[in-house]
Amino acid sequence: MATRRFSATDPDLDQLYQRLSEGSLQPLWELSGLLTSEPRVRGVPHRWPGSELRELGSRAGDLVPVDRGGDRRVLACCNPGLGGAPYAVSTLWAAVQYLRGHEVAPAHRHTPAALRFIVEGQGVWTLVDGDALHMGTGDLVLTPSWTFHEHHNPGPEPMIWMDVLDLPVVAALDAVFFEEGPSEDADTRTAARSASEGWFGGGPGLVPVAGPPLPQHRSPLLAYRWADTDRALDAVLDTAGARWTTLRYTDPVRGGDVMPTMRCEITRVLAGASTDSVRQTGGRVLCVLHGSGEVHIGAERFDVAPGDILAVPSWTPWSVHAADDVDLFSTSDAPVLDALGLMRVQNLTTGQDGTAARGADHVTALHPHTTTDLSGAHR
Amino acid sequence: MATRRFSATDPDLDQLYQRLSEGSLQPLWELSGLLTSEPRVRGVPHRWPGSELRELGSRAGDLVPVDRGGDRRVLACCNPGLGGAPYAVSTLWAAVQYLRGHEVAPAHRHTPAALRFIVEGQGVWTLVDGDALHMGTGDLVLTPSWTFHEHHNPGPEPMIWMDVLDLPVVAALDAVFFEEGPSEDADTRTAARSASEGWFGGGPGLVPVAGPPLPQHRSPLLAYRWADTDRALDAVLDTAGARWTTLRYTDPVRGGDVMPTMRCEITRVLAGASTDSVRQTGGRVLCVLHGSGEVHIGAERFDVAPGDILAVPSWTPWSVHAADDVDLFSTSDAPVLDALGLMRVQNLTTGQDGTAARGADHVTALHPHTTTDLSGAHR
């Protein structure tokens, strides 16, 4: 209340304001900016170039041991609009993690959930509650809330990948818990196939009648492989007769998002095509896997290349124009907004609006078809 | 009320009984067998040998044109205990359908849902609401309630497959509707891949954000291919380190059974292994896809071979002993019993009982692991 809006010289009001202040109270009529006609978003559109992320990751690998500070060698994307907070958008942490050959990042767990998306390279293993998952180009690997996870690189080559966490959301809810793993020694197991994939990665709709108990709130499948994703993208484009499409990664047993706080999607745009321009409430992080073109976010236009990470702030339209075939991974906080009844979507190309229904989180209606209801159970 | 339990010579009671009868009323105390300590099941364990089904199907093909009587050349399995009703168990119709080369079975639809399971052969196409699905060995093809469906055989070879319908259930509810297709001419389209599979048959958990509207009550995926099923069976056996396992066919987008009235499962038993002996409320139909061995149903023991269809009546224990590796397809009315809170399961090998929870239709706990909760949304 640096400045007062009313009656600056009224001694009675002065006294009231004094007593309110002493009583840890504030008068609403002196507060502004609380209820705005549209979201007042501080985050700005931004691009972190993949080439620079790789180079700085490598440089950090040379200079900083992995065991310093959180046992992870991570560079966090800081949205320039967020005043120095280490967040890519106001609700998502995005970063690159760099692991040199023969390095290990030992086990810990935390209530913020994380996902790993690999733009290039292979050979590192992530263990999630002891289940060894190989990481390779185009794969999505989940380390859900409160699962122990660790990484080890048995080979000589370094590897870099993108991490996205829901840390800002969990922190805003005062619900961050953290625990070191049971051992300081890394578990350097590998496996031809993770148990998660052995049980739940079968063909579409095929699930074991008996097996490990299904985890609450999240997918039992922890790795989504590029070979499957690539084939599914082709099949949908072919079936739709379309030039671009978006797939969502979902729980293969119960449907619904892979985790309750982060929606994962992948968009393929064939050379020359452009997606619709869409905005929705909540933030989004993009990561270019293949191809080049332009990504428009609000009034900004970014030329993109593989490895680029981009920030799409809340209620900011974005679209992609592909110079050559583009594959674009994307994470958003949409499950949170859906669950709380706060999702709004506006397709600026088609003019369609949408307020997503709970249990109907088909909010990214990028595509000129009827929107699929991808909600699921997760009871 | 042929015989009276009480007061056979009391004239007052005679008069009361007379008035009750005139008033379309019956005295409960004269009725017996209504509430029995365990289900009084009239269906009996039975096997229809595959060799005979093939031979009789072929013979029918020689003698009976396909366009007679429902436009289908179908032989229905009649459980000997059901007094001539054309049902394999009291709640399921099972049959073989035989289509000669170049024959067509034109479109119709009905509220009873059907599934097709192919034991041997290929080359026939089933169109479901115009979507062309190829049928080949080991495939499961769905023609859900009230979808138009037709079959055509463009090649010279005849083909036979198993049909299972929920007809007894729908009939008991007085809810049978039927409609001829819009045209008498068959639609003889084929397609390299059905639209159903193009949209919803991608890798595990990968679904399009926008696409055709999801159907209510049932899976949007209409064909489950043997190559996927075979690979998933191997993966689960390998991951579990087990000698036998059961997979359920589910809705790949929302989870849950493929149709609201019929549960579809496939069991692989490696040579020399035996499944647990389990019984549950409701009926089941088995169909041997591969291998040979013994199927025990109640007190009966059947030597089985590919193409055999078997009836497992309600509350009757069944198990499989594999001589060589056995693949056994299975359909039950379990979704109905689950939805109505009437499912009971008893594993006679492990001694475990279960009353399945609604929204937890993991009822066929054949496997010595924790049972997977395969319930889904289908909202």
Added chain:
Amino acid sequence: MATRRFSATDPDLDQLYQRLSEGSLQPLWELSGLLTSEPRVRGVPHRWPGSELRELGSRAGDLVPVDRGGDRRVLACCNPGLGGAPYAVSTLWAAVQYLRGHEVAPAHRHTPAALRFIVEGQGVWTLVDGDALHMGTGDLVLTPSWTFHEHHNPGPEPMIWMDVLDLPVVAALDAVFFEEGPSEDADTRTAARSASEGWFGGGPGLVPVAGPPLPQHRSPLLAYRWADTDRALDAVLDTAGARWTTLRYTDPVRGGDVMPTMRCEITRVLAGASTDSVRQTGGRVLCVLHGSGEVHIGAERFDVAPGDILAVPSWTPWSVHAADDVDLFSTSDAPVLDALGLMRVQNLTTGQDGTAARGADHVTALHPHTTTDLSGAHR
């Protein structure tokens, strides 16, 4: 197959039919009436007059002790179209039960669920798993599947009420189990308020955070009192500015029908008003609580009075015209048809059709308003 449709004199076909018969197989093309364009309903519209039910109940009370045959003095309504089966419609048992002063009907339980609706009188107590529920005029009392229940009449006056059970459905699924109570001696407890009502019968939407575990599949509230129902009917009519309306009895904690097999509703029609004429798949039983008028069922017209029980067969339109204010209790198998995707509704007055969505069991669209989605969870 008394008569053959084809080739009556073809010896090859004779031989095939002979072999089919020996093999427990039937040719579909010789079967007729399996798939009909509309449901072939055997049950017929019928009325059992309340005056007669009371008189015959009383006469049975004079002549037949309560402990004979099922420990209940019950007269079952037998629909004249059902060939002697003791069912009011093909999926519902309806009956009157008569208990003389100082009589008891000891505890048992069965998987078929039951409900009691009291047209007149009071003073009998029903114990459900030991919870004592008083029965009075206009009350609905539930004895859900597999709950022990018993009745006792501590006073001198006899009492009669209507029982409805889902017995035909449970029997068709071969899922009837029955068990005598732990003791032959009746538990003659009474209570100022049942525990069920104490915990879950509070104001609308008020439920205890901690209490007895919620039962699966059904409402934790076991009695719905007339005073509440009467007041709610008035409030809705007044708010809607309507002359007739229907309320559904639902689970007050999780929403949805009170039991998974039977929907309970009450319709109030003010003097001179008529309800829409509506038909839906599945059967219904009506019971007149107050008032007189005409009930039209199909082509039949019945003059009705309190205590009358009426049968509405599947897919048969029905409506009510009130001479003086009518209150009409109604039970149907609609939750079953909803769960299985088999519900169809047609309002012949407004011309609106409906196929009810799963999770949207708003099927009895009797009212010219937007239909309320009354589906619930029952997980």
Added chain:
Amino acid sequence: MATRRFSATDPDLDQLYQRLSEGSLQPLWELSGLLTSEPRVRGVPHRWPGSELRELGSRAGDLVPVDRGGDRRVLACCNPGLGGAPYAVSTLWAAVQYLRGHEVAPAHRHTPAALRFIVEGQGVWTLVDGDALHMGTGDLVLTPSWTFHEHHNPGPEPMIWMDVLDLPVVAALDAVFFEEGPSEDADTRTAARSASEGWFGGGPGLVPVAGPPLPQHRSPLLAYRWADTDRALDAVLDTAGARWTTLRYTDPVRGGDVMPTMRCEITRVLAGASTDSVRQTGGRVLCVLHGSGEVHIGAERFDVAPGDILAVPSWTPWSVHAADDVDLFSTSDAPVLDALGLMRVQNLTTGQDGTAARGADHVTALHPHTTTDLSGAHR
């Protein structure tokens, strides 16, 4: 990064840090406090005395016209630990609103949801999308997300009540939208009963089959009356034979919390009794309706009286000891934490821990009974 943890004098690292800073990147190993073993909660336990709130509200009424600043005369509770932010706890806005006789607060709507709880007085009307709801002592009145709402006071007496909003959560998600009402003139309607209550406020479990469409994400019932709440509290205490209990306000049609972001509960503690000491993730605001006693929050002890508002920060134990019979209204962000899988509960009195399941938001296990599953559908 004011201070550096590593290699403060390494010029290579200096250069890396310089480049990271230029690239809007931060090294994780220099960040601390992101992942803490337990939530690092800035909010502190606090009490705003009811007497002071009433006095300052009245004084504001004398000095400040209602039409200044947001059209509401509101004093916001500012938790002393939150650095001046006008929030009672980090996720909830709590305030008192004061309306003088004959004043109006005209219509607007916003995505943050609000509730009103009345400690004392009556006579003001809140209109929610045009439905007139009277406000009286002990009533809970909802103005859900994006519903137009306005208040008018037709009588001469001023009135004060508590407002709670989920504003901090909606703001953190960049999802605040606001709109003025269609007219600057207040709608001064009153009604003997709101339409919301007429349709959905009937007896427990009684809901109209047809009526206004059910709103998504929230209860269709907008007012919970003290007479109902009081009676339900008595009934539960009596049935449980307990000295204290907590009721939750839920959607009477579908179950589940009244709004997706705020859980509303009321606790009655009889004179001399104490509740368990419980902590859970997420913040809570208490408001004393009746009685006096002690509220313990963390290490603080507050003597309380009617009208007091108290802040319970995340993961801080709280309990109540009643000097005379206490009724305590309570709001928390628990539905958010439940939906995101972030709810943890610890009962320090009984030693029981809990991680609430999604769809099982029985998180405030204050009571020594089995916890009720109060989850609902809201589809």
